[in-house]
Amino acid sequence: MRKSIQQGKIRLQEIVEELEGEIIEVGKEVRSVKQVTRLLGVKPEQVVKSLIFITEKTDFGYS
Numbered sequence: 001m002r003k004s005i006q007q008g009k010i011r012l013q014e015i016v017e018e019l020e021g022e023i024i025e026v027g028k029e030v031r032s033v034k035q036v037t038r039l040l041g042v043k044p045e046q047v048v049k050s051l052i053f054i055t056e057k058t059d060f061g062y063s
Helices: 003-018 033-040
Strands: none
Touching: none
16 A cells, blocks of 8 residues: 555544544445444444545645
């Protein structure tokens, strides 16, 4: 894995921990909140439905 991707994953984990959250890898593709709530036994409001990517703008676009 490229170093910058690994650093991004580490930073994402830090942000989630700061927000008192948790990243759970379910081990298979899930297409809906309903599906993941059944799979993990959690409430719908506990599931993140969208991700926001924070990037740095460069002369060539975003990185």
